[in-house]
Amino acid sequence: MRSVLKPQRWSSHRLSAASVALAAVVASGCGEHREVGQPAPLVSAAVAVVTHASQAHVVDLLVPVSEAAQLRVDLDDPMAQGESVEASAAGTVRVRLRALLADRDYDCKLTVRANGAEEVVPVSFRTLPAQKTELSQFDVTNTDGAPDFRLFDFSATPGVNDGAIYLIDVEGRTRFFAAKPAAGKLAGPFRVPSGLKLLGDGRLVFVQDGDLHFVDDLGATVKTVFAKDVGNPGFHHDVIELPSGNLLTLGLEFGTFSLDQDGQDYSYAGDTITELSPGGDKVWEWSSFAHLDTQRVLEDFFVNEYVNPATQEPARDWTHANGVIHSPEDDSLLLSLRHQDWILKIDRSSSQVLWRLGQDGDFALSSGSWFFHQHSPQWQPDGSLLVYDNGIDNPNLPADEERSRPVIYVLNEKDRTAQQIWADTEKKYMSAIMGDADRTSTGTILVLDSSLLLDPSKPYVLDTFSKMREVDRKTGEWVWTLRTPDHSFAYRAVPVTRVPGQAAVVGE
Numbered sequence: 001m002r003s004v005l006k007p008q009r010w011s012s013h014r015l016s017a018a019s020v021a022l023a024a025v026v027a028s029g030c031g032e033h034r035e036v037g038q039p040a041p042l043v044s045a046a047v048a049v050v051t052h053a054s055q056a057h058v059v060d061l062l063v064p065v066s067e068a069a070q071l072r073v074d075l076d077d078p079m080a081q082g083e084s085v086e087a088s089a090a091g092t093v094r095v096r097l098r099a100l101l102a103d104r105d106y107d108c109k110l111t112v113r114a115n116g117a118e119e120v121v122p123v124s125f126r127t128l129p130a131q132k133t134e135l136s137q138f139d140v141t142n143t144d145g146a147p148d149f150r151l152f153d154f155s156a157t158p159g160v161n162d163g164a165i166y167l168i169d170v171e172g173r174t175r176f177f178a179a180k181p182a183a184g185k186l187a188g189p190f191r192v193p194s195g196l197k198l199l200g201d202g203r204l205v206f207v208q209d210g211d212l213h214f215v216d217d218l219g220a221t222v223k224t225v226f227a228k229d230v231g232n233p234g235f236h237h238d239v240i241e242l243p244s245g246n247l248l249t250l251g252l253e254f255g256t257f258s259l260d261q262d263g264q265d266y267s268y269a270g271d272t273i274t275e276l277s278p279g280g281d282k283v284w285e286w287s288s289f290a291h292l293d294t295q296r297v298l299e300d301f302f303v304n305e306y307v308n309p310a311t312q313e314p315a316r317d318w319t320h321a322n323g324v325i326h327s328p329e330d331d332s333l334l335l336s337l338r339h340q341d342w343i344l345k346i347d348r349s350s351s352q353v354l355w356r357l358g359q360d361g362d363f364a365l366s367s368g369s370w371f372f373h374q375h376s377p378q379w380q381p382d383g384s385l386l387v388y389d390n391g392i393d394n395p396n397l398p399a400d401e402e403r404s405r406p407v408i409y410v411l412n413e414k415d416r417t418a419q420q421i422w423a424d425t426e427k428k429y430m431s432a433i434m435g436d437a438d439r440t441s442t443g444t445i446l447v448l449d450s451s452l453l454l455d456p457s458k459p460y461v462l463d464t465f466s467k468m469r470e471v472d473r474k475t476g477e478w479v480w481t482l483r484t485p486d487h488s489f490a491y492r493a494v495p496v497t498r499v500p501g502q503a504a505v506v507g508e
Contacts, residue, residue, distance in 0.1 A: 065114075
């Protein structure tokens, strides 16, 4: 197993020694420190250990230093993450250790440097047991995948409840856990902690109960942006961070339109894209009603309804947006619309739809086949487009031949041609709803088949398990697989090389 994600750096951030204040020291005691070329020790007293009941995977070391110094911790667990801290003056400095395993004895080495001198202090501690609802180990086969962590949401079925956030290592061991059950009585899609992302400042963000939630490295919700405060009936499915630090999230809009094909009036549920400042203020919004043809309705329009979370009134699920990504090269957006079987490219400056990708869209497909009811578009470094193709309601295939797959297309935007260059076809699975596909740090594809039915004879009962699989594009081999327990699912799973609480390094 490749175990080290990134080398630790000295002075990754600075803490004023006087500003560090932690309340409860629950354990202490260290080995003897070693003096190196100076009469007074750099570590002036015993190092105290602070555990956190809300997060068994985080421990703080409180280190009393006699002068300004640099501190670094090396752990006997290569996947655990120790901070490197620079103290500006004498005092007690907090050094945070993250991504620890729960209920385990740790031996670590604290190195303190100042003015050419160095002291090494051994520190031993035991982490707290996992929380009652936490799974400490997932069922993993093959461990030759990327050394990345896997960050994903987790919910119980068939009730879509008991939502949680997990970060696991390549061996399926939990490195971060936060229980995030739904607070309200909104419909299923709103109950999932969806669109989970690790922000540049180290916080987690996701959409749940129609609102936007921010979580710190101890698993605590530190901020909520309420959709109603920016005039939206409810946020849903996805949220992303822009280079500016602003956030984009999907929202809802409702309206009544007359459908020419039958002359009937229908209540439509459409989608918005809302840009929010870091403070939660709305700075831009895109409307599906303003930019799409309300006469284009597919089969789902007549059989699926969305409930307006503000009024509890039903409306036809016209577009069902489920994913948005940003391209900084031309400041454009890609928006996945499940119930249109399209991915749109949108110019942010004008809000205009530049093209529509998919069957009956603006591109001619020169090889392969189109996606249907897709999720999770992602641009690749070579300019190709990765998509999770759910494959459901494909009008070109009998139902028993439908399958879900990750698929990659090369697009010629000038000539409006598309070519399928890769798809995972080794085994057949059907994930009728949800699903994800992302490129890992080593170039493999992490695929999430979200909703694999425990009993395929009951397709309308959401009682499922999920499978994550990491695919080598060159060989087609599944180099890593994970199966969630029965009666569960994950909506999104993303590979990350940082852990909650770790800020991104500028330039990486």
